[in-house]
């Protein structure tokens with residue numbers, strides 16, 4: 491069985507980060523080990539959430555793993571709390587990466603043109619440094635703009651996307667997949683670039699009339715799980731995008747739910763497994 495180590499927070503309520511990565515990766519038949527970076531009462535879109543930073547646990551935990559001889563097929567980082575924590579994660583990459591595994595970084599820190607609460611440009615600089623160490627990165631357009639210094643716009647032309655893709659790839663990761671890319675009004679998808687082969691890849695589908703918290707985490711979890719299973723990155727990205735859309739479609743069927751609780755990914759798991767068998 492393939493094994494992924496996922497490094498991100500536990501938000502106790504409001505599906506995102508580990509409460510998405512664990513069930514989704516497990517459902518795909520891939521083992522999910524965790525390194526929790528913080529415990530929050532809810533994700534940060536609920537006002538007044540509590541947060542206990544767990545940075546001081548990273549070194550003792552990873553030292554124990556190293557002494558025990560544990561290995562992982564992939565290391566997947568998501569929401570991280572501080573610049574100092576990112577430096578611990580760089581050390582984790584140095585300690586656990588090998589010829590046969592890969593590092594996947596979702597620089598989860600911003601959306602819709604703005605940084606999430608609590609982050610600043612110093613943090614962005616550290617996250618760009620972490621992306622430079624990765625084999626695969628999956629920033630959304632806001633995150634890509636912040637890390638490259640490209641001004642964020644509400645609409646990016648095809649040429650703008652090409653340029654942003656090149657600049658983001660220049661951060662240093664092997665494969666860069668931009669999410670939330672709209673090639674035309676009413677559609678959304680991804681734009682990817684593989685530095686080794688020079689291949690560019692685009693995929694889009696109809697844009698559903700809603701945006702929920704945690705969809706980036708769904709995309710990343712499916713992408714890293716399928717990559718660990720040996721899918722080509724383009725196929726991984728297409729399945730991740732389709733699964734995320736299916737989750738949004740199912741969530742829209744229940745408008746009475748508080749949208750901050752997150753997307754209905756649970757009822758989309760059969761769809762994911764069916765697609766993986768196809």
Ligand code: PXL
Nearest residue numbers: 506507533534569598606704
């Ligand atoms: O989905 C990204 C994410 C993860 N974890 C926490 C968050 C967010 C986005 O705001 O607040 C705690």
